Amino acid sequence: MVSDQNDDRSGFADLLAELGDSDVVIELTSANGRKTPAAGALQRFEEAVRASYRALAGSTRVDLETVAVLDEVSRRSLSLWLRVTTSGDAADPPQLKFLARGTLAIIAWMDGSTTHQLADLQQAIRVLAWGTSVTTASHPVLPASSELVSAIAAWQHAKEVLGSGDAVRIITNNGSAELDLTRLVSDPRALLQARRLVNHSADMIFVVEMPDYQATGQWQLKHGGTRTLAYCEPGTLLDKFYRRELDVRPGDALRCRVDFETSYGPDHEVLSERYRIVEIVEVLPTSRGDTAPAPQRSEPQHEPARQPAEELEPAS
Secondary structure, three states, X not given: OOOHHHOOOHHHHHHHHOOOOOEEEEEEEOOOOOOOOOHHHHHHHHHHHHHHHHHHHOOOEEEEEEEXXXXXXXOOEXXXXXXXXXXXXXXXXXXXXXXXXXXXXXXXXXXXXXXXXXXXXXXXXXXXXXXXXXXXXXXXXXXXXXXXXXXXXXXXHHHOOOOOOOEEEEEEOOEEEEOOOOOOOOOHHHHHOOEEEEEEEEEEEEEEEEOOOOOOOEEEEEEOOEEEEEEEOOOOOOHHHHOOOOOOOXXXXXXXXXXXXXXEOOOOOEEEEEEEEEEEEEEEOOOOOOOOOOOOOOOOOOOOOOOOOOOOOOOO
């Protein structure tokens, strides 16, 4: 791992010589004439490395602890040495290599892709996972699209704090990469909106969790085990609810016709669903339970007999 440019840096070369599969080093170098990079910039790249490792680790809970910090004032360089720690099922050496190589793959995709299609990055990670499964008993789980995009957003956030001419290297025992700080993803969250599907005029039954008492047009509903916020168009049966001509309470059901839009990720993962009620066919009230007869009032015992009222003599 020690390259020619590190031959005159005995401290840094010694650090690299001790790297294992569970280690990763972040090196920040300021441009000529500038002072050593701020610790805040280094912290952002640390957060990006953590986000990448956690996204790639799947069900294995991993964390990164600080082993050493090296401040080379003469070279205006600041380096951070991190080491993977696990809880529960420990990551084995093949999986540690997968975490390091997967992180480098994320960096290579951000700096080298011309289209920034998330599917291309997922394919690269899939190849790394397949190679790990073939050579060992480990079977890395592919990261979810949302977690992968969170890692990409963390790298983007870290790049934005450095100036022109600054340099960043990520060094592992399984390869290294120098980041291109000029290559940015315009909107990482937009990577999740790869395909949208709109279904019209579907008949559905929703259970009312909270009626729209504030007349906002939004109803808190539940369909099966999924809670959702539905938007009600004017001109439906629910207009009577707003005019206090129809009683709708929590627990009642609405049989209605809806338009709903489903957003999918590149790997066909359902990201969100939005419902819009266009017609209320029927309100199905739940049992009110308030029709029980009023309790009878018992007569008090030993009530004295009433005496007839005495007639008054006429005044005449």
